[in-house]
Structure formats: structure tokens, C-alpha cells
Amino acid sequence: MGFLDRLRGKGRGGGSRGQGAAPSRSPRRGDSPGGSGEAETPSIRLRSLALGTLFSHLVQGGSYEFLDLGPAIGSNVQFLARYVKSVRVGDLHGTLTGTTPRNVERALDELTPAGTYHGVLAWDLLNYLDAEELQTAAAALARSVAPGGYLLAVIHYTAQMPGEPLRFRISDEETLTYHEPRTTRPAPRYPQRTLEQAFGALELEHSYLLKAGLQEYLFVRE
Amino acid sequence: MAWKRNEPDIPSTPSPAPASPAPPSRPQSSGRGGERAVIGGSITVQGDIKGQEDLTILGQVKGTIDVKEHTVTVGQSGKVKADVHAKLIVVEGRVEGNLFGSDQIVLRSTADVQGNLTAPRVALEDGAQFKGAIDMEPGTKAKGGGPGGSTGSGGASSSGGASGSGSSGSGSSGSGSSGSGSAKGDSGGGDKPPSGGASSSGSGSSGRG
Numbered sequence: 001m002g003f004l005d006r007l008r009g010k011g012r013g014g015g016s017r018g019q020g021a022a023p024s025r026s027p028r029r030g031d032s033p034g035g036s037g038e039a040e041t042p043s044i045r046l047r048s049l050a051l052g053t054l055f056s057h058l059v060q061g062g063s064y065e066f067l068d069l070g071p072a073i074g075s076n077v078q079f080l081a082r083y084v085k086s087v088r089v090g091d092l093h094g095t096l097t098g099t100t101p102r103n104v105e106r107a108l109d110e111l112t113p114a115g116t117y118h119g120v121l122a123w124d125l126l127n128y129l130d131a132e133e134l135q136t137a138a139a140a141l142a143r144s145v146a147p148g149g150y151l152l153a154v155i156h157y158t159a160q161m162p163g164e165p166l167r168f169r170i171s172d173e174e175t176l177t178y179h180e181p182r183t184t185r186p187a188p189r190y191p192q193r194t195l196e197q198a199f200g201a202l203e204l205e206h207s208y209l210l211k212a213g214l215q216e217y218l219f220v221r222e
Numbered sequence: 223m224a225w226k227r228n229e230p231d232i233p234s235t236p237s238p239a240p241a242s243p244a245p246p247s248r249p250q251s252s253g254r255g256g257e258r259a260v261i262g263g264s265i266t267v268q269g270d271i272k273g274q275e276d277l278t279i280l281g282q283v284k285g286t287i288d289v290k291e292h293t294v295t296v297g298q299s300g301k302v303k304a305d306v307h308a309k310l311i312v313v314e315g316r317v318e319g320n321l322f323g324s325d326q327i328v329l330r331s332t333a334d335v336q337g338n339l340t341a342p343r344v345a346l347e348d349g350a351q352f353k354g355a356i357d358m359e360p361g362t363k364a365k366g367g368g369p370g371g372s373t374g375s376g377g378a379s380s381s382g383g384a385s386g387s388g389s390s391g392s393g394s395s396g397s398g399s400s401g402s403g404s405a406k407g408d409s410g411g412g413d414k415p416p417s418g419g420a421s422s423s424g425s426g427s428s429g430r431g
Contacts, residue, residue, distance in 0.1 A: 072353070074329075074346030081344070081358055088355040095353070 041180040045171070049208040050152050050216035052174030054119065057150070058083045064118035067111060067144065069093075069125050071167060079170045084119070092137075093128055093165050104133045105140070112144035120145055122153040124165035126195070127187055134190065138198035142221070151202060151219040155195070158213035161187035192217075263299045277308075279315075290324065298332050311341075313350075320354075 058064060064084040068076065071091040080087050088111065095107045120141055129137055145151055154166075162181030169177045195217060196204050202219035209215050257275035261267060265281035276293040279300040287294055287306040294308040300315035311323045313333040321327050323341035331349035340357045 072329075072346055072350055074348060074350065077344065077346055077356055081356075084358075086355055086357045089352055091353055 041182055043177050043179055044212070046168075046176045046178065046210065046212055046214070048168075048174055048176045048216060049210070050154075050206060050218040051170070051176065053206055053218055054150050054152055055083070055173040058119075062118075065116055065146075066119040066121065067117045067141075068121045068123075069111075069141075070121065070123045070165070073167065073169055076168075076170050088117075093125055096128075096133075102133070104129065104136045108137060108140040112140045114143045115146050117144050118146055118149040120149070120151040122151060123168050124154050124156075124162075126153050126190065127156050127161055128165055131188070134194075135198050138195070139200075142199045142201040142219075145202060145219075145221040147221055149221050150205075151199065151217075151221075153195070153217045153219070155190055155215045155217065156187040156213055157189060157209070157215050159187060159189070160184040161213075261300075296333075305337075 060082050062083050062085070064086075066080055066084045066087040067090060068080070068087055069090045069092045070076075071094055072089045077087055077089070090108075090111045092104075092107055092111070096102045096104065099107065122141065126134060126137070141151060154168075156162075161184060163183030163185050164181070166178040166181065171177050192204070192207060192215075199219050202221050204217060205220045206218040207215065208218075258278060259273065259275055260278045261281045261283065263280040267281070267283045267285065269285045271277070271283065271285065271287045271289075273289045274292065275289065276295070277287065277289050278295045278297060279287075279302060280297040281299070282301045282303075284303045287302070287304050287308070289308050291309055293310040293312065294306050295312045296302050296315045296317055298314045302315070302317045303319055304317075305320045305322070306317070307322045309323065309325045310328075311321050311326075312328045312330065313321070313335055314330045315332070316334045318336050320337045321335070321339050321341070323339070323344075325341070326343040326345070327339050327341040328345045329335055329339075329347060329350040329352055331347040333347075334351040336353050338355045338357065339352075342358060344356050344358070346352060
């Protein structure tokens, strides 16, 4: 069975708009945010339906290539290594933040060779792009997804979102942890239609509303 | 793929080298019967380095590094613009280049790496800055593994010697490193004995069937 075949019709959510599980807060303060130098805030566990769906389509020991647009997180790389042959770590938000003027197209240029990735993990990135950047990034990312490949993104649907993108850590195939944000800022609240149009080459397979003020999107390239 | 929780023999590096001059270079045992060369903190090497012993870099290297059967450690003060080929590569400093580890690559929390990593096992500690691709070598993945970073401990220890040029030899042992290119600076680095304990990062758990 090819990769494309495995991707078809095996989602756990059973359709769009599944109801996500409520996040649970962990009293322990381990699991350092890492790299940011920030003081630790409580860790929150989140059941990620999109992640569960994505991994349900993969087989361990596969030869997948992934693009992780978040910062380098060792535990994520190690987890992904169960499934993937290669993972490219992009840290797009960090790159844009450290570059003046911001240039999404240039930042993504080397990261997004056409038709390469079986999985793109955009995480919390899209919220931190303005409308024009979103269009540019979405077009580049959509091109980089291989036929049958997936793109996972998370959007804040509440009026306020964390001041910095959440740093998701993969605990298992359907559980993420992140640290409670220390600051907030207004969220662009990109509607689903806007995202679907931006990722025009991809098809929205699942959209999950989570109770944490998050909405997960799982796009697939036909 | 193997993401082992505890890996022995991953060396820790000396602290950044002091600015003052140091005694002459003297290769030291790496604790595994081999030798270790140290490029001190004030040394700049431009060119290709090949060798048959472990190499610790506290200074700057531009070129290529090839010690395929041994360990390359880039200390916190180390700055490397080079492709590195080694058995085990441990980075605590800055690297621009591609790293090829036939056994393992470890990026410690202070590491800042831009380049691609190729190794059967790769460990990134929290705080490590990394941009690039991580490629697991074909046929070496299915050894188990799992999520979560952890830190183990090993037993490697050494006392360092400073190398004041681009090459160092191990004299009586017959092994040595050779550097083609130029080396600048005095031998002010690398004379500080490394800490004796070694630690490794990784994780281990059984994969899901």
C-alpha cells in the first residue's frame, strides 16, 4: 500500500468539526520551554485530534519527509524519528522575528522545495503572520507538500492569543503539551474560508475545534 | 533508529579557554585508549583537518573536519564553519555546516547549529538552536526509540592539552591529527582540564508496533 493509499479515508475524527477534548493542566513544572530563556509556566496537556489523525495515516519506520516550522525541540524530533526518514526544522517565526525587514518568501525559499514533504507541521505559526504573509506562506507551503501529504496548522479562535507562538511538544500520537503563555496579544482569527483559499492547492480534510480556544486544521494534497 | 536514554562515552568539553598563554600542546588520553587533540580558544584554523583521534574544538575552524572513527566535540567557545565527519559529534558551540555522524550527533543546550545533520541517532537538548534537516540513515532506524529528552551520564574523562597550530600529533601512540591550512593564534586555549564527567542526551522507549 502506497503512502497515498494509506492517507485515504482513515481519519479518526470522522469529518470536520470534531469536538476536541479539554486540555488538562499539569501542576508539575518540568519540561522546560527550552531555548527561550523564559521562566517556566504550568504545562498544559492537549489532546490533538488532528495529530492523531495524521499519525493514524503513517506507519512507523516509514520513509517520510517532514517539515517542522516550529523551533527545534529535541523530543519532537525524537518522536518523529519513529516515523520519518528526514525532518527539516524551519523555525519560521524565529527567522522572521530575527530578520529586518521580514520576508516570508525568502525565509521559506530553501525550506519549501516543491512536492517534497509528506507532513508539514505549521503548528501555531499562521496566527503570527499578517494577511499578506499568510498568502505567501500558504502558497509556498502548499507547493512543498507531496501528493498525499498533510499539513497541520493550529489557529486561535479567541480574541486574544499568546504573545509568542505556543511551543507544542508531542507526548504521544495524539497528545501535545505546551506551556501556559505569559503574555497575550490580539489574534487575527483567520476564518476557515481564508485558510482554505490561501492553501488553495490543498484540500481541507479535517477541522477540529478544541476547547482550549484552538482550532486544528489538517490539509491534504490530492 | 535508536534514541537511547543513556549513552556512555559522550565527552563533555572543557570550559571556554582562558586568554592567558598555555603550556605546550600535549595530546591526552580520551579515556578510551585513544588520543585527543584540542584546538584552543584562541586558535583559528583554516583548511582541512583529518585525524585518527578525538578532537575538541574550543577555537575557530573553517574548512572540513574528517575524523571518521572518532569524536569531534565543539565546545561552548568553539565556532566551526565546516562539514564535519566523525563517529560521534557533540556540539556545545556554534556550527555552520553539515554534520555527518556515523554513530550519533548530540546538540547540547548551548549549541547553535545551521546545517544538516545525518546520523542514525540525533539528540537535541532543550535550548539548542538548530535550523536544518535531520536525516536518519537508511537501515538504522528501527532500533526502538521514543519521545522525550533525557540526560544520562557517561564516564569519559580527559585532561586537555592545547594545540597551538593546525596540527597535532600524538607522538608515541603513532596516531595524530593533521591539519592542512593555516592556524593562527597562540596556544592559549585548551589547557584547562575538561570536567571528568560526561553526559549524553537522548531518550529511549519502545516503539509502537
